[in-house]
Amino acid sequence: MSDVAATAGVSLATVDRVLNRRKGVKPRTVERVLKAAVALGYMEAEERERLSGPRPPNVAFLLPKGGNPYLRLLGDKVRAIAETSLRDDVPVRCFFIESFDAGALATALRHHARWADGIAFMAVDHPLVREAAEEVADGGTRLITIVSDLPHPGREAYIGLDNQAAGRTAALLLGRFCRVREGSVALVAGSRNYRAHAEREMGFLSLIEEAHPGLRVVGMREGHDDRNENYRHTLSLLEQNPDLVGIYNVGGASDGIGRALREQGKGGDVVFIGHGLTGDTRRLLIEGTMDVVINSDPDQTIAQTLARFSRPPDAPSNGDAQRPLAMEVIFRENIPPQLKG
Structure with missing residues (x-):
């Protein structure tokens, strides 16, 4: 050389x-x-x-590190693609950034824009991130938000669920599953700094108010997708609200909530709805502690992201960029098989 x-x-x-x-x-x-x-x-x-010949774009995925099993699964799948890709495939790398840290994400966007043609990232809704996104996009790096959006002219597309619809779906199911017309329901989130979590909360609250006025929402607890924090929040909710009939976990680390419900003998009494089909939520569904998992296929998230980056920025998208991912509503009786390899 x-x-x-x-x-x-x-x-x-x-x-x-x-x-x-x-x-x-x-x-x-x-x-x-x-x-x-x-x-x-x-x-x-x-x-x-x-x-x-024309080279494929170099793509970086930036995901929050921490205790969210769904995001770990998503990262594992990206890294598996990176390790098995052929030389003419889109080169992909995955990096985990400190969770809920807008400064760390902004720094990572600027750092990886030096080599990446495109960056897919789960956005933190914060001025530091918006400023970095504008700077990076102006420099020619393409940006796609995944899982949680950051509406910004610099980002090319959002690939993920319609999170407000997901929250309304959770409220509809929780209200229908409750055996009583009155009682307390609680929400647990990672952080409202993720627009996905704030939108799910908004959708949940709007439908509860419309369709189930007898259910009293006791407020949002932020557990930062940490199983131990979620465990302590759930114990506190059960102690402070003897009439608790439902919990909606808009983030990850559902196993902490499930552990508290089991220990307090409430696994069959409190309706429990969460997000992301992973090992912990699969187990909670099967044992009956969890009632519903709202899921988006991580393989589809990755595939649509790479397909978008593979096209020129100005190529027609056929509406893909505006169409949310399919929402899977999973119960114990329709859990998809757990594929190996």
Whole structure:
């Protein structure tokens, strides 16, 4: 590579970017490097032909790290794609960012925009993130929000559920499943800084007020998708509200809520609805502690994101960018098989 750099009259870093098809190299420089590489016998003409063609976009996924099993599952699937991709596939990498930290996400957006053509991220609704998104988009990096949106002219699309509809669905089911017309219901969230969680809360509250006025909402507890925090919140809710008849977990770490319900002998009495079909929620459904899981297929989230990045930014989307992902409503009796591998 040093010989190629010297012959082409460029830096070693530029040769690395050309051979690994990274952004930031002018087409004429690419051709000069490839010509030198062939002349020196560093590569065959066939390889030069491949590297001369349009390169697939480099894509980064930025997800919150922490105790949310659904987001871990999503990250594992992205990393599996990265490890098994063929050389002409869209190059994908996945990074976990400190959860609920707008500053950390803004820093990550700017950092990964140096090499990524496109960034898919679960947005924190905060001025720091909006400012970073505008800066990165103005620099030419394409942005797609997943799971939780950040309405902003710099982002190209949102891929995820209609979260307000998800909240209304949860309220409809919880109200129907309750055996009483009056009682207390509670909400647990990761953080309202995620628009997805705030929208689910909004949808839930609106339908409860419309259709089930006898159910009293006792307020939102933020558990930061931590099973131990959710466990303590649930114990407190049960102690302070003897008439508690339902819990809606708009975020993750449902196993903490399920543990508290089991310990207090309330697993069959309190209607429990949550999000994301993962190992913990599957187990809670089967044992009867959880009644409903609202799910969006992580494979579809990834597939639609990569398909969008594979098209030119100005290509017609056929409405895909505006159509939310299909909402799966899963009960104990319709749990899909747990596929291996």
